[in-house]
Amino acid sequence: MCDFDKDRAQHQLIDAAIVANLPTARGYFELVLEAPGIAQGLRPGQFVHVRCRDSWVPMLRRPLSVLRADPVAGTLSLLIQVAGVGTELLSHAKPGDVLSVLGPLGNWFVPGHCRQHLLVCGGVGVVPMLPLARELVETFGASPQDVTVLYGAASAELFSCLPDFEAAGCTLELSTDDGSRGHHGFVTELLEQALSASQSEPRTSESGGTLSRVRSVTVAAWKEVAVYVCGPTPMMKRAAALAAAHNAPCQVSLENRMGCGMGVCLGCVVPVRGGGPKYLRVCREGPVFDAGQIAWEEYPDG
């Protein structure tokens, strides 16, 4: 995760025309927006704050993680799950409609200095994982087979973006609650297996590593596995605990009801550990946090 204000691209408030509204899975749709200013320099995990329509009902904007940003075409894509009145309205948006979009907002996932990367997601938590997987492979130089996406859903017809992960060359492991595809059970069970397997594998030497761009980092500082998580709260809690038990660095992307998205209203805070402030803002210090930083025992299950 990153919390350096100086690295943060300046947010913009724009009226974005909708280019396409594509169904992806049952209850999911992908909105493609013309937003050239925001599409520049967007990082995996960052979000935009979207007004659902030009009205005061529903009252608040919706924070939505960005699935794809195309700086050349000047577009960005949001993968949205219909979860309430706001996302229901957005699901009816048509090409040519205009939405007020504020972004980019928040911090982002920072690739760990590790050989293997485990991207763990559930449901709509898949959204930041696609840009993260791509960045790991395309920018950070990770070998695609060392990027494993563990993706859980309630049922087989609720998966999105599977061809995209396959195109990126990632290893994809699926789980469903009803057993209709992949592992029958929780995605965190796949994580537990993957973490146990990674510990039993022999360490690769520096010369055998694939992360050529960061060769200067000493081998001693490298860990085997980095874990990145986004999904429902119980799943994130479990994933954070598993990563901690395996001494693996773990970043979580949190979601919360937001008022302003700008760090002002203090409505989206999460409880954190340590001697500093008791609460940090998901919109500003997050949405990506070190899993060990979160006071999970006080975190609302919501």
Place this chain on the structure above:
Amino acid sequence: MAEGAPSLQVRVGDLVLRNPVMSASGCFGYGTEYADLVDLNELGAVVVKATTLHPREGNRPPRIAETTAGMLNAIGLQNEGVHHFIEKKLPALGEFDCPVIVNIAAKDPNEYQEIARILDDAEGVSAIEINVSCPNVSGGLDCGVDPKLTAHVVESVCKATRLPAICKLTPNVTDVRVIARAAEEAGATAVSLINTVLALAIDVETRRPKISNVMGGLSGPAIKPIAVRMVYQVAQTVKIPVLGIGGICTAEDAVEFLLAGATAVQVGTAGFVQHTAMLDIIDGIREYLVRHEVADVNELIGGMIQ
């Protein structure tokens, strides 16, 4: 109508505002967070987030919930304390040509007085807004529902500072006029109202309250007609200026408050959603004055025809 553009200037005691539109406390941070989206130099004033004497960590999350045309919150006055405000937040606001009104909250009259004394010494504070009406902290509402306590707090603040003192009133009382009169008699320069309406929202699937504090304060357009009514009642009762607050989203909303008797208005929740709301409201008031051939916005104050 008079020649030239209509005048938007209003006065709150000795404080001259270039127009009657300011931010509502807690909804605009310390101003600078929005400076790239909103030109602070265009605003009547900035009312900053409530400041207490000592830092407060605030309430457990979840702290906010959306309701129909509104938002329920129980932030719990999270802030870094008045000294941090003066050292870290206030100087940046000095870069702008915009009066700064500091909202203060405390647990008793002595603490209010101490904060007021500290702010009186600070450079760049134009007025104090005394928050006797936060519904989300233990003891927060105690002052604002009791005319004697309200008067005691206002007196204590006025003894400690020459700054204009605006007393922010709660709607969670039987008769707001009684509290407003007490604030006026105790020396308040103005009253502002309404703070949020004490409210509750329940998730029927889980049967749990939507915010951890159980009850919270309702804001947004849902509360506007209540606020207009209370501003009207108070304006009929006191001689000091009344600042109207509560669900203002558009210029029409703002004009409605002026007609009910407000001298100026504060914009809160709307700014989260439409960041330029205050600027749009200022432009809209100007257009309204032109359209109705009114030369001076002060002519609208209390101008409801019965």
